[in-house]
Amino acid sequence: MTTAAAPPEPAVRARSARNLVDLVFRARELSLVIALAALVAITAGVNGNFLSGQGIEDILLNTAILALLAVGQSLVVITRNLDLSVGSVVGLVAFVTGDMLASGWGMVPGIVLGVAIGAVCGLLNGLLVSFCRVPALVVTLGTLYVIQGVGHFIAHGRQINAVDLPPGLLSLGNGSVLGIPYLPLITLVVMLAIGYYLRSYPSGREFYAIGSSPEAAGLAGVPVRRRILVAYLVSGCLAGLAGVLWLARFGTVIADSANGWELLVISAVVVGGVAITGGVGSVYGAALGALLLTTIGSALVVLRVNPFWQQAITGALLLLAISVDRVLALRVARLLRRRSRHG
Amino acid sequence: MSGPPTLALANVSKSFGAVRALRDVSLELFPGEAHALAGENGAGKSTLVKTLAGVHRPDSGQVLLGGEPVTFAGPADAQQAGVAVIYQEPTLFPDLSVAENIFMGRQPRTSLGRIDRKAMHAQARRLFERLGVTLDPEQPARGLSIADQQLVEIAKAISRDARVLVMDEPTAALSGNEVARLFSVVEALREQGCAILFISHRLDEIFSLCQRVTTLRDGAWIASEPVEGLTHDDLIRRMVGRDLDALYPKQDTTAGEVALQVERLTREGYFTDVSFQVRRGEIVALAGLVGAGRSEVARAVFGIDRWDAGSVTVAGRPLPAGSPTAAMGAGLALVPEDRRQQGLVMELSIERNIGLTGLRSLRRGVTISRAAERDRARDWALRLQLKFGRLSDGVGVLSGGNQQKVVLAKWLATEPSVLIVDEPTRGIDVGTKAEVHRLLSELAGQGIAVLMISSDLPEVLGMADRVLVMHEGRLTAEISRAEATEESVMSAATGRAA
Amino acid sequence: MAKVLRWDVMVGVLLVAVFAGGSFTSPGFATIGNLSFALGDLGEIALIALTMTMLVVAAEVDLSVASVLGLSSALVGALWDGGMAIETIIPLVVLVGALCGLVNGLLVTKLGLPSLAVTIGTLALYRGLAYVVLGDKAVAQFPREFTALAVDDVPGTFIPYPVALFVLLAVVVAIVLHATGFGRSLFAIGAQEQAAFFAGIRVKRIKLLLFVLSGTVAAFAGVVFTLRYGSARADNGMGIELAVIAAVLLGGVDFDGGKGTLGGVIAGVLLIGLLRNLLMLNDVSTEIQSIVTGLLLIISVLTPRLITALKPALSRRRTSTDQVGPESALKGSP
Amino acid sequence: GGGTTKDTVSSASPAAPASSAAAKADPNAPIKEGLKLAFLPKQINNPYETIVDKAGIEAAAEFKGEAKEVGPSDASASSQISYINTLTQQGHDAILIAANDANAVCGPLQEARAKGIKIVSYDSDAAPECRDIFINQASSEEVGRSQVKLLADMIGSKGEIAILSATANATNQNTWIEFMKDELGKPEYKDMKLVKVAYGDDDDQKSFTETQGLLQAYPDLKGIISPTTVGISAAARYISGSKYKGKVVLTGLGTPNQMRQFVKDKTVEKFALWNPKDLGYLASFAAAALASGQITGAEGETLKAGKLGERTIGAKGEIILGPPFTFEASNIDEFDF
Ligand SMILES: Nc1ncnc2c1ncn2[C@@H]1O[C@H](COP(=O)(O)OP(=O)(O)OP(=O)(O)O)[C@@H](O)[C@H]1O
Ligand SMILES: Nc1ncnc2c1ncn2[C@@H]1O[C@H](COP(=O)(O)OP(=O)(O)OP(=O)(O)O)[C@@H](O)[C@H]1O
């Protein structure tokens, strides 16, 4: 073997290049954190209330449900698919669970029911996408309409009121432990668990493999269909859980909770650096994306921006976020290329 | 060859619609033998490979593992049974690191079932050392050149410690050095009792690596026999069914005026200060090791990438940077090295692909004339002996070599004055290779300037009027036809001579 | 045989079935008044579906169309309120739509951002600008001669003017998409962008053009929308991007690009519109309409795939019983 | 230029007087049996509208008519229009509509009237020339001014206040808000300052977070008026669970069932509403009377509205249900809707 003869410097050079790459990949989440910090700092500078206990609690509570949905969605997006039906699942689950709880169900069966409904919806999407090989966008747009219709059909103009719900559930939505509200805590635990699994377990990496190249994944013996099914199942379950949490937080629900949230969730995922073309990104990024979007919304109100301007500014900031990120990535890639040649 | 074969096919047939890719083919792979599979483009080699790998299920016949019939439900089953496969087209995950690509699904784990990244990178590094490659296991697979991709595929396959190693044209994108390394590794595996199935259109490789060879023609089994005692011509006759003329028929032509002039061209990070010219009627080869930057020069000249400094002149007119449309307008054509991504639109039909470079010339009024499009496609398909069912079939179902012919057809149909071909005969069988060579020299004879990038050294030496050699992004030598020898080219390519 | 299996053909067949079934069961359905209205009601969605088809074939998407429509409507209202002549307003507003498309296109082509992400952003931005322009006002009282153009039928027919315009544009787009070099380029770009670029197709320029067209048409649809309803509001057309996408997908256009026919899309638009109309006439509630629309989407993609999956099994049986099949005739002796 | 501008046409298109003005009302005509009525709310799945329409449908049974409710799932004018067309095709005797956009629904409503269908608008009016009668839940002016008075009483006519509305385009909301602003212009309210109008889009969650934002952005806020049932309940829920409870006064328009809890836990002291059931009931009778020729919608005619007694048609064909009713801890338990 000629191992000894191998010149050492190419390896070293590659190494420093890689560290830079690593940095950029982390910077993807880092830049989000920086943007967030800047936003919070500016807003708090203008209005100290923004960083009061109540202010922070509000933001965390507002983020929790969106972030939970974003975590589920990013799992699906990483496999190069899409789940547009999450919004309607939340609406259906929030109403049906509320209906059952109001009619005397216990809290635990209620929560289980909610997650189970989500799981069934996810399973349906997953089976259609993975086993029937129907394009994800069409399927989930279809189930969006179907699930929404079913939800409205069941509700038929009725409303669930907070008074009818068990107090235990409402305290889950608004209570806290050691000063931290339950909702963000639940989201945090779910996010860490899924993030850890995706990064550290062979089967977790397979989600990325599928998104990166479905054909290659098949040839490498990755159980493509099963993984995609699992991605949808998890997304559905989390949407179900989000529905229950929605009910817990808002107490009053009609059938169209989270109506139209599908694009909001996808924005969060995209801003969080999960590539819409699959294979890239992390659930942490997605959750951060949700936090950033929510914070922008809150900050604009606190900064007393004219409500007619709020949506436009949110859109502009979203574009700015993805553009800056892209430009940064291109710059670094070029830097890297120069270094690797002249270094 | 005592005992049952490790893996065998018995009377296997496989059809795709009307195409009978395999008819009643049998093949036995014994432990410790390197077995070659030869045949023209579209003969059914890759189909056979995919049948062994569990990708295709035979319509009839059986796959035998250790003498017992098995049914592979998918690639996972075959892998489980100890069959490692290098497919003809690289199958990498562009977003994942090289190491993850190699070990996907069987990463080294800690006691808790987590991935042990350190161990994984170390193992990948060891593999690359064995193959003599300097690739960083932690870099993403995206952006690797075709050759590097192929090397990762090889590393993936040999890391499986398989009982059977199947390699479908693993060397098509590689140059001499890497091939030699690969062979020494394969040799070692063979000695450990691994059965090898090897496919290549470079006959020399078959003779130097393999003990036995099976030949296919039009999906049918022709012969299985020891390599020893066989000549090149014998093998070609079995493949083609007739004798072939000389392989490298380049006639001397008198070079005309300068058609392509490249002046101090630089693209940072890829190549520096590249200057050369190609005259009408001349075939100039661009040689070098994998990753020397040859393809990058071609891409820049054709306008795919922007260059940072320098100039490109075609027939005395400067070309703007970064515009393939302008390059085509000036009479340039580029047959790219990666036919799947760059050469063809896999979902479109043969005729549409060939027509894609002539959307202007096929116009009658505002609309495209389908008749003209079909004529153009048929004309070139026949000239290049394309093996196809109907012109309206998707190119995706063609065999690798036939796909390459479609790429050639697509560009020759533009009737260029300067033709750049990047690995024009990659994956093309001997018969067609001769055809392509004849075609290139015929084109040169008609006054077209040809710039040929090739990693096939005999091809370079046989075809080129002049050989330019690149090493690490710089032009290191210009060697005339008379002085060009394997030694002179290789020493310039490895940077040993200036 | 193979033709029948095509998704877009299936949608066409379904359309005919709905039409026939509707005329049979609901007396109000196949009346001129109803059809004229139902067609007119599809006007904006149908118009936008034309450019959306081209975009999706080229593997891009524009989710901001409904917001451009809203912005255009708001601008019409604000300018009209400000006393500008409607003859000036319309070209001006369409120009703004083109600009909106240009911004989308530049972000996609210059920065290489995915269009789904970009247009989700501009979806919020343009809708927000619409509110900035018109706020909570609703401007009405447009001159009758202009609202008539958006509502009335072409004399002697039951086809409203916008539908007539749509038919005209549809013919143009069908020719461009399926018979010209430009159309070929779109399919190539959608199926394999890199190969299209290598073949000398000006990929970025074409994409930019598509986005500009999409913005232009969406803005024009906004003008039609405003005049048809006689009311300019910032929230006009909220959410119709999904309806457009649903129609395009139902029409058999592959969201991954490179596949689809305009005929399929038109059939898809009509199918969704007429089916909804029929359901409404039969007092089917909104909830059930939504469920039916969803099921239709799923079934229309599922059926051809199921049939293709079953086909090998069927054809194998056929070849085994009928040895002298067409294939052996084609290939000669083995 | 020579183009068509607003000024050149505004005189050219006078509001066409109601076509029914030509017809003669016959106050003694009996209500026809089997009248077919259709309620078209702003959106189905809105609990408030559901209450109204249900009551209207039940009222139809009293005069042996048939009524149904159809409508879009989103509160947009364009989707309402498809329904108007369908109802026209189906041949109803009257359409009762809560218009999402006063003008956008106008054309199709005119077409319906051309076919002899009577149009009653309720809750949110359509342009007067496109309907026969508008059943106003309360005089818009009165709603606007009384809301301000209600709040002023509770905060001592002093401090910053905000309004949490529904969507930015809601016609009824915007009319009320105009009157509120006008009322606030009076000298007795000189110490009250309207700092912001926020929009909760009649979406529970949006209204909830908008309330959060308001309270953070304006720490000195003393009171909020939310003249929408969705908005007020969401705002009450946020305030009841936050540190602002007891510091910020909330009032507006809400249903007793939604607000009971918050009145009991003292988040909200008083709020107002008319009886939505009466609104539906009255609208139903008005439609029947129109379709039977008892009334034509002209000013001064008298509508006999079953248990609600008689109402006189006011200017522009408007009938007012009555003054809004103020709910508070002492009376809220008497109501269930
Ligand atoms: N998936 C498929 N669908 C239809 N036809 C196919 C398919 N795969 C292969 N074929 C056809 O089967 C025949 C054999 O192809 P195969 O790829 O096995 O050839 P090959 O011997 O590997 O050729 P090459 O040397 O060019 O790689 C060809 O005619 C090809 O067009
Ligand atoms: N798309 C790409 N992105 C980034 N780097 C690339 C890309 N393509 C090639 N490279 C790198 O550029 C260098 C030059 O590659 P190039 O393909 O030009 O070499 P070559 O001499 O043509 O060899 P071969 O084609 O045989 O691999 C290599 O190090 C390769 O890894």
Ligand SMILES: [Mg+2]
């Ligand atoms: Mg092959």
Ligand SMILES: [Mg+2]
């Ligand atoms: Mg190359």
